Amino acid sequence: MKLITFYLDFISPYAYLAFERLPQALMGHSYSVTYKPVLFAALLKHHGQLGPAEIPGKRDWTYRQILWLAKEHGVELQFPASHPFNPLALLRLALACDAQGLPNRHVCETLFRHVWRGGAEAADPGRLQLVTQHLEPHRAVNSEEVKAQLKAHTDEAIALGVFGVPTFAVDDKLFWGLDALPMLQQYLAGDAWFDLQWQSAARVAQGVRR
Secondary structure, three states: OEEEEEOOOOOOOOHHHHHHHHHOOOOOOOOOEEEOOHHHHHHHHOOOOOOOOOOOOOOHHHHHHHHHHEEEHHOOHHHHHHHOOOOOHHHHHHHHHOOOOOOOOOHHHHHHHHHHHOOOOOOOOHHHHHHHHOOOEEEEEEHHHHHHHHHHHHHHHHHHHHOOOEEEEEEOEEEEHHHHHHHHHHOOOOOHHHHHHHHHHHHOOOOOOO
8 A cells, every 4th residue: 555645735726626636536546645734835935936826927827727627627616715825724723633733634625625615715714713613623723733743744845855735745756736646646556657767857957057
């Protein structure tokens, strides 16, 4: 059985779509998934990048593509009233639902759908209170322990080379994005391509640095 670590942030529509599609994409394979919420903004800062929603033009294209992808994959999706938003409350809530900071699929599903269904404000205090009451976290959401676990998950992801969400870590390999699900599926199926080609991409010389 393969062990998959799913690095996610509820702010990401691609992470939401990948979360919804994962069971279907990996049907027939033996695997276990550990869900690890991370702060996407910290990944961007570490790598010196802006998020897609922070770049004019790219923002509009990203939102259009997301709506199209949701239609193509048959996933219900409505954008929250405003995006991006501060996801810290949702990330901490997810971690507070488990002693080790590893929320189960039900918790992640609840929080993803809190954001990506219904079109309401994801960070609205009243809605946050309701979803917190529904999930009944075992620990205080804003405890220092929970905050430290979120930082630890994020630092771990950065150390592994994670630069965006969703990212799936399996063995020594990282698969990034919704469109990486077929690639992940083939790896789990034992496709020989990964023995022959995976490392060759890292050996391509960089001709120009800016």
